[in-house]
Amino acid sequence: MKIVPLLLAPLLGLLLPLATQASEATMDSLLAKLEASHWVAEGPQQPERVAYVFTDMACPYCATLWQSMQPMVNDPANTLQVRHIIVGLIHPKRSFTQGAAVLAAINPAVALARHESQFKQGGIPPLEPVPAAVRSQIHNNTGLMIGLGLGATPTLVFQDPEGRWRVAPGVLGDEDLREAVFQLQ
Numbered sequence: 760m761k762i763v764p765l766l767l768a769p770l771l772g773l774l775l776p777l778a779t780q781a782s783e784a785t786m787d788s789l790l791a792k793l794e795a796s797h798w799v800a801e802g803p804q805q806p807e808r809v810a811y812v813f814t815d816m817a818c819p820y821c822a823t824l825w826q827s828m829q830p831m832v833n834d835p836a837n838t839l840q841v842r843h844i845i846v847g848l849i850h851p852k853r854s855f856t857q858g859a860a861v862l863a864a865i866n867p868a869v870a871l872a873r874h875e876s877q878f879k880q881g882g883i884p885p886l887e888p889v890p891a892a893v894r895s896q897i898h899n900n901t902g903l904m905i906g907l908g909l910g911a912t913p914t915l916v917f918q919d920p921e922g923r924w925r926v927a928p929g930v931l932g933d934e935d936l937r938e939a940v941f942q943l944q
Contacts, residue, residue, distance in 0.1 A: 786924065789907070793916065796903055797896035798842035799867040801832045806840035810917035810940055813904045814843040814871075816857035817850035818912040822878035824930045825871075831941040839917075839941050843871060846901040848912060856885030859893040915940065 793811045814821045831837060845862055847854035857874060860883050864870035874883040886893075904914070911928045917940045919925050925939075937943050 790924075792903055793842075793844070796844045796900050797862060798844045798900075799861060799871045800840050800842050801828075801868055801871075802837055802840040804840075807838035808918055808942075809840045809842055810915060811842050811844055812916075813846050813900075813909060813912050813914045815846050815849045815854050815912040816861065816874060816882060817853040819878065820930050821913045822875045824913045824915070825875035827930065827933060827936060828941075831937055831943060834941070834943055836943055837941060844900050844904070845897055846904050846912060847897045848901060848904070848910075853885070855889055855894060855897055856887050857882050858897050859889040860884065860886040862896055863890060863893050 796811075798811065812821075812824065814825075825843075828841060831839075832841060845858040847858055861867050861870045861874060863886055870883060877883065889897075909926075909928070913928070913930065915927045915931065917925055917927070919939050920942055927935075927940075931940065
């Protein structure tokens with residue numbers, strides 16, 4: 760699969776179009792895998808576009824990115840749905856038990872918001888034991904991230920204003936989020 764080497768360059772801090780080296784079939788396959796992963800959605804229920812964020816519950820940078828995105832997620836002009844793909848990389852116990860608490864919640868978006876907004880205080884209470892089905896979801900999401908050659912959270916996958924898919928590791932600045940990701944004026 761050509762995507763792994765393609766996605767290594769963004770880890771060096773570059774915003775690289777995914778389609779520059781990937782065939783259309785490969786892009787369709789990647790997008791299908793992202794769509795089929797287990798994620799928590801924020802934003803419009805009927806979006807015009809979607810973006811994916813690989814998120815670990817033990818990641819302080821994920822909490823920072825989440826906080827930065829909230830004014831744009833909640834902007835009345837927003838047409839982007841952000842889908843948080845919950846992974847377990849940083850701290851196996853915390854990542855999995857708090858990730859499970861989010862994914863197994865009655866309202867996962869509310870649980871995610873509670874966790875990220877209270878991150879410095881420890882986040883939401885963990886779910887122990889982690890149900891096997893939810894543990895499998897987090898394992899599969901983590902495997903997808905690793906299989907794509909991504910090694911940092913958060914990592915954002917989004918379409919830029921020209922319709923090209925891009926990968927951005929780390930925390931983007933407000934201007935980049937507003938203009939490139941959310942495409943708000």
